[in-house]
Amino acid sequence: MSAPHIAGRIYEPAAYAANSLEGCYWVQTAPDTASYPHFDGEGTVEFAVIGAGFTGLSAALRLAEAGADVAVLDAHPPGWGASGRNGGFCCIGGAKASSAQIGARYGAAEAAKFHAAERAAIELVSERITTLGLSVDRHSQGELQLAHSPKMFAQMRAEAAKLSATYGTQTDLIAPGDLARMGLNAQGTHGGLRLDLGFALNPRKYALGLAQAVQARGGRIHSDSAVLSIAREGEYHVLTTAHGRLRARHLLMATNGYSSDTVPRWMRSRYLPLQSSVLVTRPLSDDEIAAQGWSSDLMAYDSRNLLHYFRLMPDRRMLFGMRGAVRWTAASHHAHRAATRAHFDAMFPAWRAVETPHFWSGLVCLARDLVPFVGALGQGENAYAAFAYHGNGVAMGSWSGDQMARLAMGQPTDLPNFFQRSPQRFELGPLRRLSLPLALLQYRLKDALS
Structure with a gap:
């Protein structure tokens, strides 16, 4: 199947096609029998989440548990992206910057808050597995x-x-x-x-378990519903798909390494898959x-x-x-x-x-300053995003989605302050992927000399 045409994606189209999941071992371990109808026609929702991976599903679950009206839209079924094709390591991490670098930039108190978040992220996943009764081959x-x-x-x-x-x-x-x-x-x-x-766990079983929990609590999940554009009309964010338009008072972006430079425009050059x-x-x-x-x-x-x-x-x-x-x-x-x-x-x-x-x-996601982002985005009021876990998204993606939902509901969070900074843009803009060969060469040389 060809990929939905979403402008501003920086990899070849094959990276976003449904068949890019071929060869993934997890698919044969957890068939998905749930229904995720594509979004059709006109609609209004209180909270719209774009992205049905760990971040988006975790956010939607927190919202649904609070009784909120929430809909999740994705170009593919839940867990299709990095969340259903990673190595299944639920562990500390989320930043490529070292502890020393984080402390030097943001201070010792912020570094300590980040380390507490790493632990809390693991605990959140463990708690949800237990509370939801998920069978995820944990070991x-x-x-x-x-x-x-x-x-x-x-x-x-x-x-x-x-x-x-x-x-x-x-x-x-x-x-x-x-x-x-x-x-x-x-x-x-x-x-x-x-x-x-x-x-360790089976990431696909965990992702599908989250999706089932969202639906069981009244949340809607729409696959084959790529958001092609986002506009602002009064107090609403208007999300246009191939089959309809969804108006939402609150927008939560959870696309991570599968993001686009134009949906929304604020994301431009702030992430690197x-x-x-x-x-x-x-x-x-x-x-x-x-x-x-x-x-x-x-x-x-x-x-x-x-x-x-x-x-x-x-x-x-x-x-x-x-x-x-x-x-x-x-x-x-x-x-x-x-x-x-x-x-x-x-x-x-x-x-x-x-x-x-x-x-x-699959595509993991980096930020220019090598730390995660969870905060407001410049898309008008009531718009948020969470991304850049640097290859540690099982725990940090789950926790960041949960924290983003709390932000959207106006609740207190446990976010380090630097998570909510405005992320730097990568040099070279839409051509930033051209910097990867040199960066990888530098890392290889460091590894050889260490």
Whole structure:
């Protein structure tokens, strides 16, 4: 299926087409039987949410729970975008800027508030899974960062106590010689640090669970309802789709890496999508797991700037993801699949003959100043947006959507003040994607030297 024509999108049209989800392992684990009729005709709603991923659904759920009249519009069904095709890591994160950079820019109190938000985001997802009774294949108590060099392990050792104090939780330093004994044998790793926060899940099951909860509380979800333009008429935002016009008193933008420079115009150059790709193996046998020596169910990632992220799932398939592609074409997709497989083989050489039948890509979202945004947008009164989680959207996207809904209802929030700044625009405007090859090269050089 071709993508709906929405002006101002900066990737090739194939990135937004329905069939870009092909190859995604999560689709076969959670068929979606719910109905999401496209928006048709004329209508009025109190709150319109654009985007049916973690952010939009979380916002809509908070609104519906408060008894508000809410409608969610998306070009595709819920969880079609990054929310239904990510690695399923519910963990700390959301900013690419370091803790030191955040503290230097915004002050120690703001940095502490951000770290509290990271914890609260994980807790929100956990609470909703429990409260809504969602079956999401949850596993992994905490997360593991593996050092890709002795220098990085020395840095982990120096920062372990500070990290524990920052998040108020236990950290466990794992010496290089203990990795294999703990079922964490990966080539090219030099020790690790486990943080007792977060867990892994099936992201599609979580997204569809949120969608069902929204509908059960009276919220409307419309797929095949791409918003083509937004205009202001008096106190209303008027959202035009291919089949109708929806008037809304409050507008909530939740499109993240699938945003447009023109819907609304305020978004222009304030976000930058970056591809992240994932492969999944067939189920591994006990002998194959023993041969490699990776038997832990901990969600893990390495210390590179262009990190690898991976985990052994409950069905004994290995998931492995990385970033680095800068185009969305058939040739680029084929080349990046080969590159991802080569990195997988290098880290897990005993599995070089293991098939990886599933491979797919999605768009994560960066901000120019490398921190999330949740706040008012310049689209008149009662308009808000939340985006830029820098590849950590399971937790931070869910929490940011919830906070955005609170903003829209005039309720107190727990947002750090800097979340509500006006995001800087990227240089090069609509051509900003041209800066990615150089940025990726710089990160690769940093990784090689660290």
